[in-house]
Amino acid sequence: METIDLAAMGLRHLNRTLQSLDPGTNRRHWDVVNPRGSHAVAVGLSAPVEVTVRGSTGYYCAGMNQLATIRITGSVGPGVAENMMSGKVVVEGDASQSAGATGHGGLLVIKGNAASRCGISMKGIDIVVHGNVGHMSAFMAQAGTLVIAGDAGDALGDSIYEAQIFVRGSVRSLGADCIVKPVRPEHRALLAERLEQAGLDARPEDFRRYGSARKLYNFDVDNAGAY
Amino acid sequence: MTDDRSATGMISMAERNGTEAGVPRWQQEIRRAAETGIYKIRGGGAGRRSLFDDLLFLGASISRYPLEGYRESCGTAVTLGTRFASRPIELEIPITIAGMSFGALSGPAKEALGRGASAAGTSTTTGDGGMTPEERIHSSQLVYQLLPSRYGMNPDDLRKADAVEIVVGQGAKPGGGGMLLGQKISDRVAEMRTLPTGIDQRSACRHPDWTGPDDMEIKIMELREITGWEKPIFVKVGATRPYYDVALAVKAGADVVVIDGMEGGTAATQEVFIEHVGIPTLACIRPAVQALEDLGVHREIQLVVSGGVRNGADVAKILALGADAVSIGTAALIALGDNHPKWDSEYRNLGSSAGRYEDWHEGRDPAGITTQDPDLAARLDPIEGGRRVRNLLKVMTLEAQTIARACGHNQLHNLEPEDLCATSVEAAAMARVPLAGTDWIPGQDRS
Numbered sequence: 001m002e003t004i005d006l007a008a009m010g011l012r013h014l015n016r017t018l019q020s021l022d023p024g025t026n027r028r029h030w031d032v033v034n035p036r037g038s039h040a041v042a043v044g045l046s047a048p049v050e051v052t053v054r055g056s057t058g059y060y061c062a063g064m065n066q067l068a069t070i071r072i073t074g075s076v077g078p079g080v081a082e083n084m085m086s087g088k089v090v091v092e093g094d095a096s097q098s099a100g101a102t103g104h105g106g107l108l109v110i111k112g113n114a115a116s117r118c119g120i121s122m123k124g125i126d127i128v129v130h131g132n133v134g135h136m137s138a139f140m141a142q143a144g145t146l147v148i149a150g151d152a153g154d155a156l157g158d159s160i161y162e163a164q165i166f167v168r169g170s171v172r173s174l175g176a177d178c179i180v181k182p183v184r185p186e187h188r189a190l191l192a193e194r195l196e197q198a199g200l201d202a203r204p205e206d207f208r209r210y211g212s213a214r215k216l217y218n219f220d221v222d223n224a225g226a227y
Numbered sequence: 228m229t230d231d232r233s234a235t236g237m238i239s240m241a242e243r244n245g246t247e248a249g250v251p252r253w254q255q256e257i258r259r260a261a262e263t264g265i266y267k268i269r270g271g272g273a274g275r276r277s278l279f280d281d282l283l284f285l286g287a288s289i290s291r292y293p294l295e296g297y298r299e300s301c302g303t304a305v306t307l308g309t310r311f312a313s314r315p316i317e318l319e320i321p322i323t324i325a326g327m328s329f330g331a332l333s334g335p336a337k338e339a340l341g342r343g344a345s346a347a348g349t350s351t352t353t354g355d356g357g358m359t360p361e362e363r364i365h366s367s368q369l370v371y372q373l374l375p376s377r378y379g380m381n382p383d384d385l386r387k388a389d390a391v392e393i394v395v396g397q398g399a400k401p402g403g404g405g406m407l408l409g410q411k412i413s414d415r416v417a418e419m420r421t422l423p424t425g426i427d428q429r430s431a432c433r434h435p436d437w438t439g440p441d442d443m444e445i446k447i448m449e450l451r452e453i454t455g456w457e458k459p460i461f462v463k464v465g466a467t468r469p470y471y472d473v474a475l476a477v478k479a480g481a482d483v484v485v486i487d488g489m490e491g492g493t494a495a496t497q498e499v500f501i502e503h504v505g506i507p508t509l510a511c512i513r514p515a516v517q518a519l520e521d522l523g524v525h526r527e528i529q530l531v532v533s534g535g536v537r538n539g540a541d542v543a544k545i546l547a548l549g550a551d552a553v554s555i556g557t558a559a560l561i562a563l564g565d566n567h568p569k570w571d572s573e574y575r576n577l578g579s580s581a582g583r584y585e586d587w588h589e590g591r592d593p594a595g596i597t598t599q600d601p602d603l604a605a606r607l608d609p610i611e612g613g614r615r616v617r618n619l620l621k622v623m624t625l626e627a628q629t630i631a632r633a634c635g636h637n638q639l640h641n642l643e644p645e646d647l648c649a650t651s652v653e654a655a656a657m658a659r660v661p662l663a664g665t666d667w668i669p670g671q672d673r674s
Contacts, residue, residue: 015452039445044382044453059442060449064382079436083380098436102377104421120435121377123421140431142421159429161422217426218409221264 002027006041007034014041021047023067039077042070048087062089065106081108084125097134100127103144109198116153119146122163128198138165139175147194149202157210161217165210166191168202177216181209267498268406270587270597271557272399272490272535274502278509279541281654282647283663286633294632301628302638305552307350307529308390308459308482311451315459315482316368316390318552319348320624321639322542324616325487325533325554326372326392326463328354330407330416330428331494331587332560333604334361335612336596339563341365342609343616347624352392352554355405355430357419358384365613370461373450375404376430378420382453390483391450392461393443395434395472398491398508398534400500401465405430408495411590413599444479461485466511466534467504473518473530483529485554486515490535492557494597495588508534508545510657513644516549525549539626546627547642548658555623562619563612564594 004014014032021027025047032053035041039058042051045068053061056074066085075093084103091099094112101117103125110118110127116134119127124143132150139155141163151169158175164187165178174180183205191204215223256267287293294301308315324344329337331354338361344351350368357379358371371388373380385391396402407416407428417424437446447460462476463485476484488508493501512532519525532545533554545553566574571581573593579586587597595606631639634646648663649655655662656669 011452012456016455019453019455040449040452043449046382059445060436063449064385064453066382078442082436083377083382085381101435102380104381117435121431123377140429161426217423219265219427
């Protein structure tokens with residue numbers, strides 16, 4: 001285990017050090033202390049290392065992550081794991097808005113609550129939120145899975161494409177073209193796998209599934225009121 | 228209405244075209260809307276008369292000393308990204324290729340733009356949809372756009388780029404998102420954008436993970452951290468409130484500000500947007516320069532201006548008003564062969580004609596440029612296309628140099644507003660140069 005004191009060494013030193021790690025490195029375990037709400041902590045990593053950030057961070061923690069596993073023991077600001085490609089990011093606390101925005105792959109686990117726009121424009125990332133999510137979550141979500149063990153706010157899945165949403169609690173309202181969909185065995189199996197990966201003890205059969213009605217995929221004037 | 232706008236030089240393309248078969252265009256449009264139930268979508272930029280034609284250079288005479296046209300040198304090089312980036316972009320000419328996506332354009336067209344720009348010593352730019360291997364290979368200097376959709380965005384390509392351009396908006400549709408209709412969403416385009424083949428693909432109007440300039444400052448910092456503070460960060464805005472937008476881009480940490488006037492083209496946007504939102508390119512330059520000057524960063528932060536740039540005279544005028552470089556989009560497509568008369572019969576089969584074709588969104592471009600149809604795309608030879616784009620860039624540069632020498636300058640960037648006058652009150656007011664033959668600059672205090 002190697003330790004970087006962010007307050008002492010600075011952000012450039014932290015990111016340069018972690019970004020320079022070779023995929024075959026044996027320096028695989030890193031502790032980052034004193035993050036003190038800093039922005040862009042552990043961004044652009046591309047090696048399968050394990051990084052623990054001890055505390056809370058600001059914007060864009062773990063942004064564009066590839067292969068790395070990044071655990072934040074506190075809470076995170078907007079855009080955690082934005083545009084993540086692969087790997088795993090775990091937030092022990094809460095996440096601000098736009099968590100996992102535009103993520104292409106990997107797994108984002110938020111053990112607390114996520115604010116608005118969680119999973120906005122997601123492109124293949126899997127997101128599991130143990131708590132609640134705010135309004136406009138999964139807005140224009142293209143691919144991937146958003147699992148919400150708590151409640152969802154207004155306009156869930158507005159203008160959703162092919163992403164899948166599972167919600168255990170209540171949904172305040174659905175956005176345009178987002179509908180309740182049947183849960184077939186393959187969906188239940190997929191959900192069970194995500195729950196296990198996220199360390200969430202919940203029963204798949206307690207979740208409902210939401211997705212696209214695909215009515216807005218090609219413009220039709222008769223649907224103008226939905227836009 | 229028409230008379231008033233004629234007086235200001237702001238005449239729409241529809242009005243200039245007059246009537247077709249004796250039917251006024253506005254009536255045709257009402258009938259079209261009533262029949263189809265959808266607003267008119269098209270490509271291109273605002274079809275208004277270029278205000279740059281209302282500016283003239285004051286060549287040297289007794290009070291100024293000219294340089295010999297073909298004998299004395301006139302520098303054209305410019306460096307973009309000198310503020311924070313450790314590897315700024317060095318360009319041989321101050322004319323770059325603007326962002327146009329693979330998806331909107333065919334693969335051969337993107338390759339040709341890269342070839343042409345590289346041969347001319349300048350940069351090209353990706354677009355909404357990500358970076359293709361072909362354009363990276365054939366572009367010696369490639370600017371990678373970060374758009375609200377983030378289609379195809381990934382850290383590997385980010386690091387392969389020579390610069391990063393955060394697109395806040397574009398001149399054809401400031402405040403609006405993008406649209407690529409289903410007929411252009413081929414399997415490859417769909418895969419790059421992680422969307423089903425054949426659906427209408429919407430690009431968001433706002434970035435998904437930041438809202439205002441304070442957030443953008445943090446976003447820029449994140450991008451710098453991911454790219455090791457090497458790449459210049461451009462911020463591109465559509466021209467609406469240029470003074471404040473440029474000032475905020477500077478505050479947010481941009482190395483380069485790109486401002487795109489309403490004449491700037493688009494692959495597909497509602498016509499009501501193209502023609503009625505935003506301000507002309509000429510009107511945005513002086514406020515943008517003023518913002519840089521007020522902040523003490525003019526020339527330290529470079530200004531790139533785009534939108535309706537057609538020739539070397541336009542280039543020279545934009546540089547004279549204080550920009551560091553220009554970008555061309557539509558002009559480059561015309562150079563490639565778009566709207567060429569040799570395709571006139573096919574354009575007519577599409578209900579248009581050579582010189583008027585702007586249905587770039589339909590993906591049926593006979594010239595093989597704004598299409599994803601493999602048979603049509605194969606019509607464009609990327610090597611010949613690259614040669615034509617290089618030639619255009621070289622000619623535009625030579626034209627600008629010719630003007631600069633005539634004004635007594637041995638560097639294009641030494642052109643200045645004092646070299647210009649205007650033939651209309653409106654152009655004089657926007658460019659803040661005197662009306663020809665007078666010392667009157669409209670809007671400036673003469674007391």
